[in-house]
Amino acid sequence: MKHVIGLLATLAGLAAATGCDGRAATPAETTGRPAAAPGVVEVPPDSPMLAQLKRDIVKLVDLPTDEVVAPGKIEANPNRVSKVVLPVSGRITSVLVKTGDAVEEDQPLLTIASPDADSAMSAYLSAQATVTQAEAALGKAQADLDRASDLFEHNAVAKKDVLNAESALTQAKAAVQQAHASREQTVRRLSVLGLTASESRQQVVVRSPLAGKVLELTVVPGEYRNDTSASVMTIADLATVWVTSQVPESYIRFVQIRERVEISLVAYPGEVFEGRVSRIADVVDPQTRTVKVQAEMDNRAGRFRPEMYGSIHHIEAVAKTVVVPAGAVVENNDGRSIVFVETSPGRFEQRQVSVGKRAGDVVRVVNGVTPGDTVVVDGVMLLKGMLRPSARGPREPGGVPNAAAALGCGSESAPAASQENARRSAIASGAGVPASLKK
Structure with missing residues (x-):
């Protein structure tokens, strides 16, 4: 009602x-x-129509007069993308994350039941036993040398007995060093499997190599994986993203590394984002005669997602330009562009305007209005x-x-x-x- x-x-x-x-x-x-007069509409001050007329001011702003525009799309920063592979073959017992989850560095991602874990633990225990034996032998060799030296001072043994004891001590020290090196090797193997020397379980824990988001996941619990070279998960740090575009070779001379560019995205019409050129390809695509250009964008707010479409705008020149909101411009019955300017309260004058290219939510105006004029936009x-x-x-x-x-x-x-x-x-x-x- x-x-x-x-x-x-x-x-x-x-x-x-x-x-x-x-x-x-x-x-x-x-x-x-x-x-x-013709072309003028006067609305009484008490008319409810006035409340429906939204106004805005004609502005003078900096806009590009010459620019290179190249279509592109967002990609994850390749320097911050990690393909997770399984350290051993085995059966997936649990998957602890899902696609789209944010993860921290060293966070557990999945577990694997693998006989390799048991053999790795056995190797460690054997190496630890060897260290214990070598250290005991070293202690005995040191004691034998001390005793032989004491007896030699009292002319109870010959000099060669002391020399033999010294040689045995040197060999014992070398054996201890070798035993420790072998044990460290087994400890590193356990670490690769997600195990520690104090654990005795057979579950291998796969951890995240970096902080980021899970972009792809290709395993499920219960699945047996024998290929340790195939990726099972993709994790990317999306704090920065790249916009990759193809710039015609005739314009590539204008683009420089670390240069500022403007980026527009289909997902956010009317918004303009800033990026900096991070890479320019060294070769021209022979089919399209274009050069790949990548610009880096800050994405700490998380608004940009890989595969979003947009374009890179490389500005060559900027000039002061008169603009009006796009909604202010309409066509009259003979196809001319017009706006309505409020010349005094409730008095609206039709003005014919010459318009240029649209820039986001505003339109360039060549003539017909001046900065500071009030125009109707709704x-x-x-x-x-x-x-x-x-x-x-x-x-x-x-x-x-x-x-x-x-x-x-x-x-x-x-x-x-x-x-x-x-x-x-x-x-x-x-x-x-x-x-x-x-x-």
């Missing part, structure tokens, strides 16, 4: 501003003031419908009648329609209906 009342109020406002002969009602007909079609026919241009066949005609004006029943409009306006405003208008 509220929508109906709101519509009636709007139509009533239009009826008050539009005559029943298919033309805009002049101030002389409604208020006794002089008639508005409700433009309402004002266009209230123009005198001569100001709107030739009426198109099958065109939509103006707002006054939509209320039933222009027919033989115009007086009755005017009374009905007045009655509806009174209802919409919440006022009582005069007795003269009651049915």
